[in-house]
Each structure stands twice: as C-alpha cells, then as structure tokens.
Amino acid sequence: xxxxxxxxxxxxxxxxxxxxxxxxxxxxxxxxxxxxxxxxxxxxxxxxxxxxxxxxxxxxxxxxxxxxxxxxxxxxxxxxxxxxxxxxxxxxxxxxxxxxxxxxxxxxxxxxxxxxxxxxxxxxxxxxxxxxxxxxxxxxxxxxxxxxxxxxxxxxxxxxxxxxxxxxxxxxxxxxxxxxxxxxxxxxxxxxxxxxxxxxxxxxxxxxxxxxxxxxxxxxxxxxxxxxxxxxxxxxxxxxxxxxxxxxxxxxxxxxxxxxxxxxxxxxxxxxxxxxxxxxxxxxxxxxxxxxxxxxxxxxxxxxxxxxxxxxxxxxxxxxxxxxxxxxxxxxxxxx
Amino acid sequence: xxxxxxxxxxxxxxxxxxxxxxxxxxxxxxxxxxxxxxxxxxxxxxxxxxxxxxxxxxxxxxxxxxxxxxxxxxxxxxxxxxxxxxxxxxxxxxxxxxxxxxxxxxxxxxxxxxxxxxxxxxxxxxxxxx
Numbered sequence: 001x002x003x004x005x006x007x008x009x010x011x012x013x014x015x016x017x018x019x020x021x022x023x024x025x026x027x028x029x030x031x032x033x034x035x036x037x038x039x040x041x042x043x044x045x046x047x048x049x050x051x052x053x054x055x056x057x058x059x060x061x062x063x064x065x066x067x068x069x070x071x072x073x074x075x076x077x078x079x080x081x082x083x084x085x086x087x088x089x090x091x092x093x094x095x096x097x098x099x100x101x102x103x104x105x106x107x108x109x110x111x112x113x114x115x116x117x118x119x120x121x122x123x124x125x126x127x128x129x130x131x132x133x134x135x136x137x138x139x140x141x142x143x144x145x146x147x148x149x150x151x152x153x154x155x156x157x158x159x160x161x162x163x164x165x166x167x168x169x170x171x172x173x174x175x176x177x178x179x180x181x182x183x184x185x186x187x188x189x190x191x192x193x194x195x196x197x198x199x200x201x202x203x204x205x206x207x208x209x210x211x212x213x214x215x216x217x218x219x220x221x222x223x224x225x226x227x228x229x230x231x232x233x234x235x236x237x238x239x240x241x242x243x244x245x246x247x248x249x250x251x252x253x254x255x256x257x258x259x260x261x262x263x264x265x266x267x268x269x270x271x272x273x274x275x276x277x278x279x280x281x282x283x284x285x286x287x288x289x290x291x292x293x294x295x296x297x298x299x300x301x302x303x304x305x306x307x308x309x310x311x312x313x314x315x316x317x318x319x320x321x322x323x324x325x326x327x328x329x330x331x332x333x334x335x336x
Numbered sequence: 337x338x339x340x341x342x343x344x345x346x347x348x349x350x351x352x353x354x355x356x357x358x359x360x361x362x363x364x365x366x367x368x369x370x371x372x373x374x375x376x377x378x379x380x381x382x383x384x385x386x387x388x389x390x391x392x393x394x395x396x397x398x399x400x401x402x403x404x405x406x407x408x409x410x411x412x413x414x415x416x417x418x419x420x421x422x423x424x425x426x427x428x429x430x431x432x433x434x435x436x437x438x439x440x441x442x443x444x445x446x447x448x449x450x451x452x453x454x455x456x457x458x459x460x461x462x463x464x465x466x
Contacts, residue, residue: 014369018341018420044370045419081449083375085410118450146450241453306337 003295007038012302032068040074075110095126106134117146121159131167144175145245169262178246178279182269184307189239211248251288271322338367338457350432357432363422367457374412381443395426
C-alpha cells in the first residue's frame with residue numbers, strides 16, 4: 001500500500017478558469033473523471049470574496065465536493081503584508097488575517113494550509129490556538145528563489161522548531177530540485193529577443209550541478225560581471241531574474257526537516273513526449289521521499305502556462321494528466 | 337508573463353453620457369494569478385497613439401458599479417479585484433476616441449508581498465472607432 005498520496009493543484013488550470021472556459025464545476029468534473037481524488041486550491045483564485053465568501057458560494061463548494069467525491073487536501077493562502085502602500089501590516093493585523101484563513105480552510109474541509117513564502121514567523125504563536133481548535137496545520141512554502149537560505153524562511157524554521165507543534169510545518173516545492181533550466185522559459189524569452197548566450201550560460205551552470213542562485217550567493221549575492229555584460233535588454237534582465245527561481249539542490253537538504261514536511265508541490269513546467277518532466281527527475285525524488293517514510297500528498301502544480309508563447313494554446317490538461325500518470329507509475333514501482 | 341491577461345480584445349469603446357461622449361473604456365484581467373484588494377493595484381497606465389493619458393483622468397472599477405481614481409484606490413481594501421473578473425478602465429476625455437484607427441496601450445501593475453518587484457503586464461491593441 002502506497003504511503004505517498006497524489007493530488008492536483010487547481011492552480012494548474014487557472015487560465016481555463018480565468019477566461020471562463022471552465023467553471024469550478026467543470027474543473028471538479030475534469031479532475032474526478034480522471035480518477036484524481038485530492039485537490040489543492042487558492043481561495044483567492046477560485047473562491048470569490050475569500051476569506052469571507054457568500055453563503056451561496058460555500059453551499060456550491062459543499063455540493064461540488066459531494067457530487068464529485070473529492071478530498072480537499074491543501075489550501076494555498078497568502079498574506080498581504082503590503083496591503084497598504086505606506087506601511088507594513090502590524091503583527092496583530094497579520095495574525096488576524098491568518099485566523100480568518102484558518103476558519104475558511106476548516107469550513108471548506110481542508111486540514112492543511114500552505115502559507116506563501118515570506119510569511120513572517122511571528123504569526124505562528126498568536127494563531128496556534130486557532131490552528132488547534134480548527135484542526136488546520138499551517139505549513140510554510142519553501143520554493144526556489146525563496147528557499148532555505150532566505151532569512152525569512154530561516155526565521156520561520158527557527159520558530160517552528162522552538163514551538164514544536166504538529167500544527168506547524170513546511171511545504172516543499174520541487175522547483176528546488178531542477179536538474180535543467182525549464183526550456184519553455186528559455187524559449188519564451190528567446191521569442192521576446194533574449195540574448196541566446198544567456199541561455200548557454202545558464203544551461204552550462206546546471207550541467208555543472210549548480211544553479212544561478214548558488215552562483216550569485218557565492219558572488220556576494222550579486223550577478224557575476226560576465227552576466228552583467230551579457231544582460232543588456234529588459235528581456236535579458238527578466239530572464240536572469242527568473243533564472244534564480246529554479247534551483248538545483250541535493251535532496252539531502254531536506255534530511256533534517258523531513259518530520260516537518262507536510263506536503264510537496266510537484267512542479268510541472270513541461271512534460272516531454274517520453275512522459276517525463278523536462279527539468280525535474282521525479283523518479284529519484286519519489287525514491288528519496290519513499291526512503292524517508294514520507295506519507296503525505298504530492299501535488300501536481302503546472303506552471304508552464306506562464307511560458308506559453310503568444311498565440312499558442314495552453315495545454316494544461318494534457319500536461320497535468322501526463323504528470324499524474326508519471327507520478328503514479330513511479331509510486332507503484334517504488335512503493336508497490 | 338502576464339501580458340496576455342491585459343486588455344481584453346474588442347473591449348475598447350467610447351462612453352456616451354447624456355448624449356455626449358465623455359471618454360472611453362476598456363476591459364482587462366488582473367496581472368497576477370489571484371484576486372487582491374484594490375489597494376494592491378500599484379498603477380494603471382494608458383497611452384493613445386503614443387501619448388500618455390494623465391493619471392488623474394483614469395478611473396477603475398472591478399465590478400462596473402463603483403468607481404475609483406487611482407489615487408483613491410490606494411486606500412480601498414474592502415473591494416477585491418477577483419482573478420476571473422474583467423475590470424473596467426475608464427479614461428475621461430471629452431469626445432472620447434475620434435473615428436478611425438488608434439493604437440491604445442494599457443499597462444496594469446500589481447504588487448505582492450513575497451515578490452520584490454511589482455507584477456506588470458501590458459498590451460497594445462489597434463482600436464477601430466466607427
């Protein structure tokens with residue numbers, strides 16, 4: 001019996017939803033008919049007026065969950081600390097907003113909240129009672145570019161360890177474990193006039209088992225002169241900035257945090273014709289999780305949508321299904 | 337990255353009030369992947385035939401009912417621009433867009449707490465006024 005469970009983040013289908021090609025019910029139907037039982041959502045994306053939706057919206061949610069027999073797995077929330085232009089929210093304001101999110105998560109049937117990266121550590125203590133009362137675990141996302149080396153992540157982890165509650169943990173994002181830079185991103189930027197030498201430069205770094213963020217960190221957290229020379233145009237700089245969002249780390253960085261990892265975003269940029277994700281080696285990642293007794297969900301999160309060339313269709317449904325098929329194949333091989 | 341969300345095709349048209357053309361309006365989706373309170377919309381920029389529209393002549397409405405200037409929007413936290421909602425951008429201009437073809441450029445800039453740079457998208461469309 002597999003311990004690793006799978007679900008799909010409806011974030012993957014965001015463009016269909018935004019353009020009214022698929023309603024929430026259409027999306028639930030798609031997920032259900034493809035034998036996917038678990039879902040992850042962003043209430044700010046698909047639940048109007050979140051975190052205070054109308055009663056009719058909540059009733060519709062209940063009826064869809066029942067009709068399609070889906071399990072709410074993870075609720076992705078955000079904290080608008082810069083709600084106002086002229087000041088940051090106070091600690092009390094931050095805690096109050098998180099408490100409202102906890103209540104909504106509970107109402108929607110979620111037992112896990114993903115806190116977006118950079119949520120300040122100081123919310124943990126004041127909201128802990130509510131997390132317990134509403135039986136909702138809060139887990140900070142650790143994403144490439146906003147990973148373990150970032151001070152706000154470190155502060156959160158320090159507080160998480162100090163508090164040591166089963167209701168506080170981490171969500172890992174597979175963008176930390178890219179073995180190649182997503183080519184859909186490079187191709188998108190080339191289309192807009194990117195200097196191709198920058199693609200060669202980045203690909204070369206990945207081939208040497210490193211990534212651009214590590215290169216910058218080793219260079220006083222700035223771009224090396226070589227990159228400054230090559231990156232002249234806006235699209236060049238855009239590409240270099242985004243290249244920091246794909247890291248090439250060893251799975252061993254998770255060793256000490258495994259007891260705290262509650263959920264995993266299985267990022268998806270591009271499924272190849274061979275049925276593999278282009279940048280991430282999921283077979284070895286699933287093997288690592290299996291070897292470390294991971295028994296939570298892994299969630300397909302398609303993000304190639306943002307790199308689809310203008311005028312081309314976004315094939316999110318095809319990519320999501322191919323990704324799920326691959327994950328199931330490896331879980332079966334590895335866990336039996 | 338969010339350019340494709342900006343400026344819904346065929347949404348630009350003149351606005352007639354009390355028999356007079358008082359400006360023109362266009363629709364746009366948000367340059368983000370989630371809904372946010374209006375105070376987190378950093379800026380809206382409009383250019384017509386290469387000429388920038390003064391910021392104070394631009395009005396915004398998420399629902400098409402309640403309108404705010406961009407300056408007013410900085411304190412509007414009770415109205416949300418939902419992810420799947422086409423917001424209305426109104427440019428006050430006596431006579432609106434004249435008959436003919438115009439190059440209209442719209443830029444939408446939002447901010448978020450965890451990404452240091454604002455999220456911007458822009459789109460230029462050829463608008464035909466008959």
